[in-house]
Amino acid sequence: MTDQRTRGLPQRLMYVENRNGGLIDGSPARIGWVSFSKTGKTVYYRGLELASIGGSGISGNFMDVETREEYWGSGVKKRGSNNHPKERSVRTEIDADALDAYQSLRADS
Numbered sequence: 001m002t003d004q005r006t007r008g009l010p011q012r013l014m015y016v017e018n019r020n021g022g023l024i025d026g027s028p029a030r031i032g033w034v035s036f037s038k039t040g041k042t043v044y045y046r047g048l049e050l051a052s053i054g055g056s057g058i059s060g061n062f063m064d065v066e067t068r069e070e071y072w073g074s075g076v077k078k079r080g081s082n083n084h085p086k087e088r089s090v091r092t093e094i095d096a097d098a099l100d101a102y103q104s105l106r107a108d109s
Contacts, residue, residue, distance in 0.1 A: 010036070011034060012034055013032070013034075013075075013098055013101050013102065014031070014033075014073055014075060015029065015031050015072075015074050015077075015092070016043075016045050016048075017073075017090060017092075018069060019071055022069060024046060027091060028091055029090045030046070030093050030094070030095060031092060031093070031094045031095065031102055033095070043062060048064055048071075050064055050073060059072070060073075061074075076102060076105055078105060078106060
């Protein structure tokens with residue numbers, strides 16, 4: 001399914017941030033490759049299954065199906081301001097397999 005999240009792609013480079021203060025493999029936020037369910041409403045990243053909650057979340061747009069923690073997920077921005085729009089910047093790790101794609105995207109800005 002093609003929608004704003006998937007852009008018709010099987011995987012996409014995305015920013016993913018745990019909005020409950022938890023860590024994703026040692027970092028509060030990461031940039032890496034995510035894949036999508038057939039409907040495009042669930043994101044899979046580093047063993048997480050994040051279901052879209054749209055505008056019904058308190059501070060996120062996805063919820064971990066297992067833990068019920070909220071996550072902020074968005075496409076990677078060329079200008080680098082990927083964090084939640086109402087928050088200060090958080091430490092963000094870039095996955096090794098996504099570094100080249102991220103640097104290429106940033107170089108195009």
